[in-house]
Amino acid sequence: MNDKTLNWTPSDDAMVENAIRRGATRRELLQMLVAGGIALTAGGTILGRATNAYAATPKSGGQIKAAGWSSSTADTLDPAKASLSTDYVRCCALYNRLSFLDKSGTTQMELAESIESSDAKVWTVKLRSGVTFHDGKTLSSQDVVFSLMRHLNPDVGSKVNSIAKQITSVKGVDPLTVEITLAHPNADLPTILSMHHFMIVQDGTTDFSKGIGTGPFKLESFEPGVKSIAVKNPNYFKPKGPYIDSFEYFAISDDNARVNALLSGDIQLAASIKPRSMKLVESQPGFALSQTTSGNYTNLNMRLDMEPGNKADFVAGMKYLINREQIQKSVMRGLAELANDQPISPASIYYNAELKPKAYDPEKAKFHFEKAGVIGQSIPVVASDAATASVDMATLVQQAGAEIGMKLDVQRVPSDGYWSNYWLKAPVHFGNINPRPTPDILFSLLYSSDAPWNESQFKSKKFDGMLLEARGLLDQAKRKAIYDEMQVMISEEAGTVIPVFLSNVDALSGNLKGLEANPLGGQMGYAFAEYVWLDA
């Protein structure tokens, strides 16, 4: 199913993607994996997927500059603390993970040669031999033990502490073997370990500003909030890549400035451009767009523990008030897929296809609002440019509300500081969630009672129990049944409205090749630096 279309367009891409999604190959593969005792080895099957890559030989050499959209003095090279896309991109260039997700969403081995378990509880990780860090030290099991265990240390402030909590111990059996023991069985561990936060750093590292990892690039300079420059790691363990000699990364927060920088040739890649900028890029020769429809979404969160979200009818009303089709059509200019208020994307095998997106129904919404007694109140809705398209979505909901007498007071706040000051905190606010590889991670991060990012403060013992139960189940069908029900629960009970899954569009210079879409997000799942090459 390799797609070799040279002149692809966004719509072609979407079509091909859908074909893959509906295809059986992947499902069969995954079933096989589960049945076969979950033994993934390096070099798994490559699944075809929409791509703009030429079937040409990559060329080595050259320098590229690329720009993301957010950065601050809080920029970090500590993978455990990475929180912005900029951090992910830098970490991907400097470090490696034990496993990673390829463009098809399949878990592949990276630093590990294999990650195996017979009971999904005790896992054995075999490391590649001869992998060296940038400073010349050889990768050993102690580095892995250190890298994983530090997520459990509250002082580290790991962003994935809650996911890491299921790990009870990590032991180095020998220099190249690590044994990971989980509190409960979790069949997803190889996929979990492919998350960006679980990058492998050197044992004992406290100062992360040097960025010493095993990755494709060595850090040359790094100024938080300004930029980083990395050069090709000549001793990289993978036989192919990286192709480019040096890689400079920074953020241009203003969307137009980012696009203009690309068009003027200052940078070769402008990450995540707004749909309204597409017209401009398309009108200029020598530039291309790379679209990724992954599980990324911007959602409206109503905290169930605060006014007015504590009134179930208000939450229900809002779910009818949001005009998903208009968001898809006008706000996203078609670069989105309708969603149904739960975070699992249609690309996932665990997607509950029975759960249809709620139709825009202002009358029903009005009914609920009247029942909740919120008509006539002015309800603040916090949005920010920090959460993609949230201001526009907020405006649409507001307009819809105005038509039925529901007064929504949109409060646009600065992007700077949005995530620390408003997200998770305001009673009604917008969030933006990057794709995660498994339902388990999504649910643990966002919906379990102790989830760090429980956006709507959704707390359900039943849900927690189901999460735990599904995690240990090796029977994929049973898991799916549980996950299906959980999706319904989220959709009906949680205070999160997920109107659409957003497509991410990166704009790139025509001579930048090798960039493929990746389910983990734009910029090739933030790891593009290793794979791209410059065509003369």
Next chain:
Amino acid sequence: MSAYVLNLITVRLLIAALTLLIVSFAVFFATAMLPGDTATILLGQAATPEAVAGLRNAMHLDQPAFLRFLHWLSGLMSGDLGTSYVNNVAVADLIGGRFVNTMRLAGITALFSVPLALTLGITAAMFRGSLYDRLVTILTIGVISIPEFMVATLAVLIFSVYLKWLPALSFANDVTSVWQLLKVYAMPVISLTFVVAAQMIRMTRAAVIDTINTPYVETALLKGASRPRMVLRHALPNAIGPIVNAVALSLSYLVGGVIIVETIFNYPGIAKLMVDGVATRDLPLIQSCAMIFCVGYLSLITLADIIAILANPRLR
């Protein structure tokens, strides 16, 4: 220089120092009023009550505000800007390179815009009422009336996107040659020149015209002096005070007011640093940046005052 002038200058410097003290007070307490408990924000998920209390203690946050102010002030006096809350780096290190960048951009813009503005302002005054004067006046009104992000964006579209003469971004750190320097700084300097020059042109023109209307310039005319001579030799030396003041005010904008230009051209200066600081509630960083802006403003204004004093022969 007479004792009187020295005295005047000393008074100006003392006034500046006093103002700075008031500023530091205002800055400290304004930033301290930013909502959110610093310790809680810093600890994030690990914010247990004990940890918060411990951190508050370690950061002296449990002390009365005024005591903290004195701590901070004595730190400033000894050159210690404190440590960033966010990444535990000395604020001085964070600011260091950015400060150089800001000063460099300000300096280059000043080098470019001040002579341009003075020339236009003086010549417009010299040929007051002429077509040239009207043209300059209308242009400056036009420039004053356009938001700076429009100017910057248009400049990028024209010079970078369509003509491809200049880079759209400005990386202060990439400069290795004079040619590169010109290229790197061209765009922000052009945009900023638009912003600051117009005011300077207007003020210069007004100041020169004011002095042209004096009896001693009329005397020069009646001596048979040419217009340029009247303006350059007679009016200008007496207009130095107000002109220098206008220049200082405009240049002070270059220190702290360039946030929009820094954003559009991705130029790593202190204004953006301060915005980051606000975003992350990094109080020591915000305070230090604010103090830098105030020191910049006050030194420029004080310098202008001193130049005006020195340029006034009545005080010599």
Next chain:
Amino acid sequence: MSSSIPLFQKFGYRFSWVGMIGLSIILFWGIMALIAPHIIPHPVGEIVDEDYFGAISSRFWLGSDYLGRDMLSRILMGARYTVGISLAAVSIACFSGIVLGMTAAVVGGWFDAALSRFLDAMNSIPGKLSGLVVVAAVGSSINVLIVTLAVIYTPGAYRFARALAVNIHAMDYITVARTRGEGILYIIGSEILPNITGPVLADLGLRFVFIVLLLSGLSFLGLGVQPPYADWGALVHENIGGLPFGAPAVIAPSLAIASLTISVNLLIDNLPQKIRDRSA
């Protein structure tokens, strides 16, 4: 000069055509700001155009914006915010600046010195950044914007008014009033104020322009009027992606800003002048 308006001449004022044009445009926007909600063809938040950055058409006189909303409606409503907020802010700034400035000039001494130092100190903090800090501290609302802008521009108004008042205060008629035994309030209100109104109004106009521009600058940084409404600066900013195509969505609000600020400048430069003609 032949380019005077007879109407004004009747009242003993001379007013050039240029100033008249400036005044008309300002009045136009003022009226628009007042009646906008009643005349806009479409609700400002409603998406009415399938296309985005639509061109000028009979249905959308000024095209459509990046979401396909009607630009004419948005600009007319934007006038309300740009004109209203700026006017409110400039009025507060100038009112407090003038009152403080005149008081400082009349009272003099320590009061003057302390106030001048304090306001100088406030002036030394860059406007946009203090705006950012304030909004970070208390959030963005119209009231916060107005107060912030007013506070930012008060020191300037104070400086200006104080300088004027100090000059007036040196006049003999103030001394006469003092020797008559008049109080500070009378001296400020009746003797000084009427003499500084002209320059103060001109200063107010200029400051108004600065506030309009600062407001649009703040919108650029994401602080401003809350959606779906937008002041003109925000309209330019949110549609600036249309600039390369010359979309009316970005040109029109830019022209609106420019027309207002240029008009104010023209009016200030050509204020009606009282005809001081003894024999007239």
Next chain:
Amino acid sequence: MQNLVEIRDLKVEATTDSGRRVEIIKGVNLDIAPGEIVALIGESGSGKTTIALTLLGYARAGCRISGGNVRIAGKDMVTLSERDRAAIRGTEVAYVPQSAAAAFNPAKRIIDQVIEVTRIHRLMPAHEARQKAIGLFRALSLPNPETIGSRYPHQVSGGQLQRLSAAMALISDPKLVIFDEPTTALDVTTQIEVLRAFKSVMKKGGISGIYVSHDLAVVAQIADRIVVLRNGEVQEIGTTADILTRAQHPYTRALLAAFEPQPRGGEILVKDRKVLLEVKDLVAGYGAKHRDGLPLIRAVDEVSLSVEKGRNLGIIGESGCGKSTLARAIAGILPASSGTIIFENRELPSAVRQRSRDQLREMQIVFQYADTALNPEKSIEEILGRPLTFYHGMRGKQREARVGQLLDMVHLPNSLRHRRPQELSGGQKQRVNFARALAAEPKLIICDEITSALDTVVAAAIIDLLKELQRELLLSYIFISHDLSVVEAVCDEIVVMYGGRKVEEITPAHLQAPQHPYSKLLFSSVPKLDPGWLDALELDPELVRSYSKS
């Protein structure tokens, strides 16, 4: 002999605020022979400076030469190009401005400004020009001629500056020098020096001159012929002697009459002489206070004086003698540092703020410049009405009627009540200024140089008004002036001040001659309407040096 200057049918137009064109010079003819000095005499607005400036081919902003010609040695300044005019300015025709203090560029050294003409027109090398300037400085009897040029304008006195500006005009050996009221801003003792210097240099060089002035006595000393101007028209032309003794035109006669107002003589209004105001050992000044409460700069130093009911006290002295400060100290504007002020047998607090409303009402002060003493934004009615409301609580009709009476008292038409000050003439303004003081119904009015800014004829009328009102209202005046004739016309007693101190008190009615040397110098320095006065005047050089600031 060929005339150096021939002005024929000169017309100058001015544009008013409302855009109307007004002819301000209406067809003037004038000839000046080589070596002759012609004076232009007239009050303000008569066009004398405007005519003088046309000789340089120059009209001030808003004005333009609309007709006629101005020939200087055959060249018509009206039709020449701007470049050609510039070539004549400074070389053939030079200008000595009214206020040298304003005409010297404060930012440049004097010598550079004096020799600038030679640079502009490339007349001679700089060192030669400097030598020539030093020679002129010497000829103009300037002190330290070698070094005075290296100073800045603010470092030399007004009299010296005025002479330096003459040197600036004479450096290029012009054929014609225009003196524009060059001694008006000077004190009388200084004026003599300057006039003498001008006269000798002009005569020695055989230079023609135009001398613009409003002061007939000054003109009499220096001019060969006098042109009397009024409203842009020549009223009379004649030799100095003819004009002074055989004036034909009534206007000229009025000018002459106004020059020497009637002395007050011994008119007695109040029989029983009661002291109204008594000032004892008053000290007032500026700057930081010493420990003993006395100021750093004592502008008034232990002055005592008394004013009787219905009688007038004159205070005379040159600029800087402390006479105005004394007035302000008495009025409480500048609180005295020590000494007592007893008014109507009660001691007054030193500061305005501490005085009662009645105390303030009974003693009014009228300032020199009606322009700055009248709020330009208020109508005459408001200006006069405020003290009526403030002191007497009058409102509405009553107030309106009283304003009418006040206007009537100062001989102003009632129709002026709705005008603003700037729509009034100088004399009218000063009358309003005075009427405002009357509105308070005071017992004592302090008049601080109230006639100094006025033309002679107008000033004489104001003085008559003062006298008339005194008779009607039994007022007392303290009359402060630098002009002896005015003080003599009004006052019963005259206090002469110098350097902050009272040097002598004279009672003119008793024909008491001044005794103090400074008083003698001051009294003898006042120019007389006698062409030979200056040449005949002999002053003790020692005396002049010790009291002169020039």
